[in-house]
Amino acid sequence: MADIARRAGVTKGAVSFALNNRPGVSEPTRHRILAIAEELGWQPNSAARALSDGRAGAFGLVIDRPARTLGLEPFFMQLISGIQSELTRDATPLMLTMAEDQAAEVALYKSWWAQRRVDGVFLVDLQADDARVTVLEQLGMPAVVIGAPVGTGALPAVWSDDAAAVRAVVRHLADLGHRRLARVGGPARLRHTVIRATAFHACVRELGLTGVTVETDYSGEAGAAATRKLLSGRADAPTAIIYDNDVMAVSGLAAVQSMGLRVPADISLLAWDDSALCELVHPPLTALSRDIAGYGAHAARLLRAAAGGLPVADREDPAPRLTLRGSVAAPIK
Amino acid sequence: MADIARRAGVTKGAVSFALNNRPGVSEPTRHRILAIAEELGWQPNSAARALSDGRAGAFGLVIDRPARTLGLEPFFMQLISGIQSELTRDATPLMLTMAEDQAAEVALYKSWWAQRRVDGVFLVDLQADDARVTVLEQLGMPAVVIGAPVGTGALPAVWSDDAAAVRAVVRHLADLGHRRLARVGGPARLRHTVIRATAFHACVRELGLTGVTVETDYSGEAGAAATRKLLSGRADAPTAIIYDNDVMAVSGLAAVQSMGLRVPADISLLAWDDSALCELVHPPLTALSRDIAGYGAHAARLLRAAAGGLPVADREDPAPRLTLRGSVAAPIK
DNA sequence: CATTTCGACTAATCCGGTTCAGCTAGAGGG
DNA sequence: CCCTCTAGCTGAACCGGATTAGTCGAAATG
Numbered sequence: 001m002a003d004i005a006r007r008a009g010v011t012k013g014a015v016s017f018a019l020n021n022r023p024g025v026s027e028p029t030r031h032r033i034l035a036i037a038e039e040l041g042w043q044p045n046s047a048a049r050a051l052s053d054g055r056a057g058a059f060g061l062v063i064d065r066p067a068r069t070l071g072l073e074p075f076f077m078q079l080i081s082g083i084q085s086e087l088t089r090d091a092t093p094l095m096l097t098m099a100e101d102q103a104a105e106v107a108l109y110k111s112w113w114a115q116r117r118v119d120g121v122f123l124v125d126l127q128a129d130d131a132r133v134t135v136l137e138q139l140g141m142p143a144v145v146i147g148a149p150v151g152t153g154a155l156p157a158v159w160s161d162d163a164a165a166v167r168a169v170v171r172h173l174a175d176l177g178h179r180r181l182a183r184v185g186g187p188a189r190l191r192h193t194v195i196r197a198t199a200f201h202a203c204v205r206e207l208g209l210t211g212v213t214v215e216t217d218y219s220g221e222a223g224a225a226a227t228r229k230l231l232s233g234r235a236d237a238p239t240a241i242i243y244d245n246d247v248m249a250v251s252g253l254a255a256v257q258s259m260g261l262r263v264p265a266d267i268s269l270l271a272w273d274d275s276a277l278c279e280l281v282h283p284p285l286t287a288l289s290r291d292i293a294g295y296g297a298h299a300a301r302l303l304r305a306a307a308g309g310l311p312v313a314d315r316e317d318p319a320p321r322l323t324l325r326g327s328v329a330a331p332i333k
Numbered sequence: 334m335a336d337i338a339r340r341a342g343v344t345k346g347a348v349s350f351a352l353n354n355r356p357g358v359s360e361p362t363r364h365r366i367l368a369i370a371e372e373l374g375w376q377p378n379s380a381a382r383a384l385s386d387g388r389a390g391a392f393g394l395v396i397d398r399p400a401r402t403l404g405l406e407p408f409f410m411q412l413i414s415g416i417q418s419e420l421t422r423d424a425t426p427l428m429l430t431m432a433e434d435q436a437a438e439v440a441l442y443k444s445w446w447a448q449r450r451v452d453g454v455f456l457v458d459l460q461a462d463d464a465r466v467t468v469l470e471q472l473g474m475p476a477v478v479i480g481a482p483v484g485t486g487a488l489p490a491v492w493s494d495d496a497a498a499v500r501a502v503v504r505h506l507a508d509l510g511h512r513r514l515a516r517v518g519g520p521a522r523l524r525h526t527v528i529r530a531t532a533f534h535a536c537v538r539e540l541g542l543t544g545v546t547v548e549t550d551y552s553g554e555a556g557a558a559a560t561r562k563l564l565s566g567r568a569d570a571p572t573a574i575i576y577d578n579d580v581m582a583v584s585g586l587a588a589v590q591s592m593g594l595r596v597p598a599d600i601s602l603l604a605w606d607d608s609a610l611c612e613l614v615h616p617p618l619t620a621l622s623r624d625i626a627g628y629g630a631h632a633a634r635l636l637r638a639a640a641g642g643l644p645v646a647d648r649e650d651p652a653p654r655l656t657l658r659g660s661v662a663a664p665i666k
Numbered sequence: 667c668a669t670t671t672c673g674a675c676t677a678a679t680c681c682g683g684t685t686c687a688g689c690t691a692g693a694g695g696g
Numbered sequence: 697c698c699c700t701c702t703a704g705c706t707g708a709a710c711c712g713g714a715t716t717a718g719t720c721g722a723a724a725t726g
Binding site: 020047053 | 712715
């Protein structure tokens with residue numbers, strides 16, 4: 001900027017006015033300065049700007065799921081991709097980190113905020129008793145929760161009505177004639193798992209069906225194990241299983257087939273969170289689809305607003321839709 | 334820091350010496366300053382530090398594969414996770430972004446470098462005639478190539494010997510009695526695709542076998558389509574197929590099964606890049622495994638050294654190993 | 667014609683660190 | 697006892713921007 005100022009015969013201050021499109025310089029001067037800046041290939045030094053105006057110009061995302069299951073689930077990549085698509089508009093980078101556990105994650109937030117590394121963070125996988133919300137509120141750190149606005153305090157949330165989706169699924173299965181359902185759910189400490197489980201059992205009871213839930217860690221192995229356990233030669237085995245992610249549904253399918261059962265003739269399977277994975281297998285899996293990338297984009301927009309000091313409200317996205325494929329049918333008996 | 338200086342009765346300079354563990358202050362004073370810093374919860378402002386010492390304190394990774402296929406492949410998440418595990422040691426964050434194409438990616442590098450947003454970048458998916466290497470060298474921007482050190486100029490690379498792995502696989506299949514092989518490869522513009530294809534055809538010729546390669550975009554659909562095309566009722570259909578990623582292998586398996594063929598009795602399938610995905614399906618897929626996270630960690634270590642101005646050499650990791658599962662057997666005829 | 671107003675720009679300060687050329691006092695040497 | 701040396705610290709500049717309180721001259725106003 002000093003170079004530009006020298007070449008233009010003005011001071012740094014004038015150059016700053018010109019480059020930031022603020023009043024204080026005449027049109028001819030502004031153009032002259034912009035031309036010189038262009039010629040010199042000037043780009044603002046992010047550190048200097050950050051130091052001066054007190055904002056980092058970046059947002060953060062911390063994921064604390066184990067890397068093994070993480071890689072497999074398309075959810076996060078799609079979410080990140082969606083966040084990016086929005087952040088790219090003003091060239092804001094995303095800082096991505098993985099943490100061992102919640103304590104490490106909280107420490108990271110404190111550190112990021114104290115060092116002014118980010119202007120705000122995205123919060124995923126909200127837990128039943130989540131320390132992060134409190135910490136972020138105390139820090140005064142802008143944040144957007146990706147998930148239901150329950151126990152999120154003053155933090156805005158981007159969410160979709162999982163309970164409604166669960167009810168739609170249960171009704172769909174009941175209409176087909178299923179009377180014994182099962183859910184292979186994620187970890188019970190995750191808040192959205194609880195929401196889905198609660199809705200599931202309430203709906204099942206209301207319709208006079210029976211329903212059991214098995215807790216897992218979202219891994220394929222756990223999904224397969226749960227499936228085998230549910231189906232192993234009991235008279236009251238369920239006729240339909242709802243999996244809490246696509247990975248478990250796919251390995252559940254493999255487990256079912258290796259037991260000699262046919263899908264959907266003997267048992268109907270259904271995956272939460274649709275992805276190409278569900279289309280890869282045979283038969284393709286009926287799934288609950290939602291626009292995860294859009295989800296991320298909305299969260300990014302909210303966080304940008306929140307970091308800018310604007311008041312932000314929760315944003316509800318459409319509830320997951322049922323995408324019918326080949327893995328669900330009426331039960332035989 | 335000014336606060337600390339005031340409380341300790343010294344100047345900012347002395348505080349800086351103490352906090353950075355540099356000579357210039359006595360031990361008692363250093364301890365006093367550190368104690369006060371601790372008490373005040375001082376953390377260095379990253380922008381100020383970056384401005385002062387000219388380094389950003391962050392590295393970057395740009396991915397320009399379409400988000401759809403990206404989410405499915407565990408490769409990137411595992412790579413990122415590995416990079417993180419190393420960067421976490423000194424709390425260096427990773428900037429992750431997705432680009433539309435190479436031009437956008439190059440523009441991003443220039444911008445990041447001009448703005449001093451990162452101290453270096455990881456380069457993935459090197460292409461046949463890759464503009465990025467040249468640009469980075471011209472910029473003088475530290476970078477580490479993740480992939481074979483061919484056409485990488487002065488940039489250090491972290492790689493594994495794909496050609497050797499290909500040869501091992503072809504020999505293994507030949508030993509079992511397979512004479513007609515096929516490869517469902519990734520995009521031909523990717524350099525590692527070329528390396529694998531070249532090694533494949535050379536080895537096939539050397540052993541007196543026949544081998545064809547089909548090019549795809551890595552997507553599951555393309556994998557299934559290629560599979561169907563290869564197997565559709567021709568007398569010279571291959572008896573074994575090697576897929577360039579696990580997603581294609583899984584959908585190839587589904588395609589094979591929907592054609593009424595049995596794996597491995599009628600056809601042997603083999604996946605490049607092992608992941609839980611390969612274990613989920615039935616039969617589980619024999620695959621080429623490598624330690625992708627370790628790969629990322631090594632790349633991170635190299636990049637840190639390169640950004641520090643240290644001379645760095647290419648690092649060769651172990652070649653992918655063949656993990657035998659149930660999808661490969663001797664051909665019937 | 668004196669006075670006010672305003673646009674265009676300058677000069678200085680700040681952001682929060684790092685760095686470096688002094689300065690001072692006490693230790694060591696002759 | 698004087699001189700030198702050095703450990704320990706000070707003060708100020710610097711990184712590259714943004715911001716703000718002035719300054720100046722010309723046009724508008726009374």
